[in-house]
Amino acid sequence: MNERKSVNYITVVDLGRSDHCAQILSIPIADTSNLTYKINKRQFSKTNIQEFFQLLNQVTWQEVYDELDANAKFGNFMDIFLYCYNTAFPMKTVRVRDKIKTKWITQGIKNSSKKMRLLNKQKRTAMKQTDVKYVELYKKIYRKVIQEAKRMENNDYINRAKNKSKAAWQVINKERGKTSINNKNIEITWGKNKITNPRAIADIFNLYFVETAEKLADQYRDTPTTYNMTNFKINTCPQTIFLNPASEIEIEKVIKSLEEKHSSGFDEVTDSIVKKSVQFIKTPLADICNASFTSGIFPEILKIALVKPLHKKGDTRETQNYRPISLLSVFSKIIEKLMYIRLMSFITSNNILNDSQH
Numbered sequence: 001m002n003e004r005k006s007v008n009y010i011t012v013v014d015l016g017r018s019d020h021c022a023q024i025l026s027i028p029i030a031d032t033s034n035l036t037y038k039i040n041k042r043q044f045s046k047t048n049i050q051e052f053f054q055l056l057n058q059v060t061w062q063e064v065y066d067e068l069d070a071n072a073k074f075g076n077f078m079d080i081f082l083y084c085y086n087t088a089f090p091m092k093t094v095r096v097r098d099k100i101k102t103k104w105i106t107q108g109i110k111n112s113s114k115k116m117r118l119l120n121k122q123k124r125t126a127m128k129q130t131d132v133k134y135v136e137l138y139k140k141i142y143r144k145v146i147q148e149a150k151r152m153e154n155n156d157y158i159n160r161a162k163n164k165s166k167a168a169w170q171v172i173n174k175e176r177g178k179t180s181i182n183n184k185n186i187e188i189t190w191g192k193n194k195i196t197n198p199r200a201i202a203d204i205f206n207l208y209f210v211e212t213a214e215k216l217a218d219q220y221r222d223t224p225t226t227y228n229m230t231n232f233k234i235n236t237c238p239q240t241i242f243l244n245p246a247s248e249i250e251i252e253k254v255i256k257s258l259e260e261k262h263s264s265g266f267d268e269v270t271d272s273i274v275k276k277s278v279q280f281i282k283t284p285l286a287d288i289c290n291a292s293f294t295s296g297i298f299p300e301i302l303k304i305a306l307v308k309p310l311h312k313k314g315d316t317r318e319t320q321n322y323r324p325i326s327l328l329s330v331f332s333k334i335i336e337k338l339m340y341i342r343l344m345s346f347i348t349s350n351n352i353l354n355d356s357q358h
Contacts, residue, residue, distance in 0.1 A: 039096055042089040042268075049276060052088035056280035059084070064284045070291040074299040074331070077284050078267065085269060104149040112142050162260055189317040205309045208319040235354055241346045243293040246338050251282040251289065254337045258330065265329035266306045274330045289335055302332040 012021045063076040119135045127135075154171045161167030188195045190204050255278045261271040274281070292298060309322035347353055 037096060038093050040091050040093055042091055044089060044270075044273065048088050049273075052084060052273070053277065053280065055084035055088060056081075056277055059280075061284040061287075065287060068291070070288065070295050070297040071299050071301075073284075073288045073291050074301065077288060078301065078331075081269070081281065082267065085273075089273075104146075104153040106149065109146060109149060112145065116142050187317055188319060189315075190319075194317075205319060205322070205324075206307075209307065209309075209324045235352050237350045237352050239346075239350055241343070243339075243342050245293070246286050246289045248282045248286050250338070251286045251334070252278050254334055254341075255282070257337070258333065263327055264306075265327045265332070266304050267329050267331075269330055271330045271333075285331070285334065289338055292335060293339075298335065302329055302335070304329075 010026070011024050013024055059080055061077070061080070063080065064073050067073045067076060116139065119138060123132060123135050157171060158164055158167045186196075186198075186201060188201050188204055195201055195204060255275055258271045258275060260275065264270045288299075305326035305328055307324045307326050309319075310325050311322055314321040
């Protein structure tokens with residue numbers, strides 16, 4: 001880096017934000033600002049959504065009602081639903097580009113920055129004391145304007161976000177200079193080898209997460225408990241829980257209570273689309289849920305979770321710096337919420353939980 005041939009030029013620039021000038025060292029590197037990459041995604045336009053509604057409206061769902069087994073019912077439901085889903089929202093390969101948006105830099109701030117540079121330049125020459133005070137006052141106002149512009153942009157970003165806690169942390173990390181890492185070409189170090197093949201990386205993460213869970217289980221399996229269970233009063237209940245059938249109204253209420261998430265499980269169906277299409281699917285879903293309650297069978301396919309590694313800290317090439325996130329099918333959440341409502345109603349009405357339980 002100290003070799004002169006590695007440097008294009010070195011210059012001093014007045015940025016207009018401080019009494020001190022900035023030193024710029026220009027080093028030739030590959031320009032990645034305009035690089036694009038390909039991703040596969042579905043387009044949820046108004047036209048596509050209307051087409052999806054039309055397809056669902058033509059379905060009678062008789063294949064679902066004719067089955068008695070909960071697995072068979074849900075299997076037929078998913079075949080029909082996914083056919084309509086994939087037809088209306090086909091997966092397409094699109095090019096995207098990373099963009100850094102800085103909305104707070106308005107034209108007024110740009111003009112003030114130019115004036116600040118001019119004033120700083122004049123300040124280095126002979127200037128009256130009154131003029132120096134004017135420059136200092138202008139600089140103070142200029143900095144306050146920038147702080148207020150940033151604050152307004154951050155507030156607007158958080159207020160518009162559906163997940164405000166997540167948005168707040170994104171703002172904090174942005175101010176700290178800790179931006180999220182979006183690895184298009186992830187690389188993992190495994191032993192002495194560098195792995196770049198996506199399938200091999202997926203296998204490595206699967207192995208690491210499974211082994212970690214087993215190690216934790218072995219670590220705490222033989223650990224003696226420090227709790228004296230005799231001090232806890234365990235409330236007993238002679239009553240038997242009965243699961244009331246789910247109505248279409250309840251199904252609709254549960255679906256509308258879901259968060260407006262655009263993430264999806266293994267079936268690639270988003271919560272937001274299911275919420276929009278509730279009027280077309282609430283009847284077959286009520287039939288499936290009631291069959292599940294009657295038989296005591298939770299559809300096997302809904303036990304599948306899509307596990308994604310989330311980078312938390314440190315070197316992105318080390319597996320121990322990731323933690324797994326399990327993404328469930330939205331239809332799994334619906335049945336779970338219905339069961340939760342019935343279970344909590346039974347527990348509460350029979351006063352089963354005591355003060356020591358959460």
